[in-house]
Amino acid sequence: MREKKSAMDAASDELERRSRHLSSLIQRTKLKSEEEEKEKGKEEEEEEEVKEEGDPQEQRNVKVRAADMSLAMQRKAFRCAREVMKEMTKLDSKKLALALKKEFDSSYGPAWHCIVGTSFGSYVTHSLGGFLYFSIDKVYVLLFRTAVEPLRH
Missing domain, CATH: 1.20.5 (Single alpha-helices involved in coiled-coils or other helix-helix interfaces)
Known part of the structure; x- marks a missing residue:
């Protein structure tokens, strides 16, 4: 039983x-x-396009592909990317990624990461409110933040 x-x-x-x-x-x-x-x-x-004001020759089409970030931070990323790209005669992905990372690290604290290119795949984990994937013309930019915790000894 x-x-x-x-x-x-x-x-x-x-x-x-x-x-x-x-x-x-x-x-x-x-x-x-x-x-x-x-x-x-x-x-x-x-998907609505955002165009830079000014000389039509220098206009760059910006499209947000995915975002978990405030509009102000998004605009800052677009502005920074445009300024850096304006200085380039040929796309330098590393230079653009470094400029965006430095700008966001100094403005919003550490642990920002940036990937730039015309073709790449990714799967990332980001901190809440710290993710932006956008394109400017045919250049794609992935900007995201991760959490930083102090080392314990």
Whole structure:
């Protein structure tokens, strides 16, 4: 009788575990669907082009591809990227990435990272409010911040 009860308890525990797992999957699916809807709305808004004022020869088309960053910080990134690119006769991805990183490190604190190029893949983890992926003409820029924690000895 004891063995039968023990088997029933094990089966009940397993059923409960599976039920919790399914519930968490359903919850994640709901959250993901809501996030996708929000993201879709954001993408539609962000697809609007922002053009630099001034000489039409120097206009650069900016498109936000994805962002988790304040508009003021985004504008600062666009402005900095435009200024650096204006000085270049040929694209220097490293120089542009370094300029953006330094600007954001000095303005908003350490641990900013920047990737610049015409073709690259990435998958990054960023701090809340510290992510921007945009393009200027055919140059793509990924700017993001990570958390920095002090070393413990």
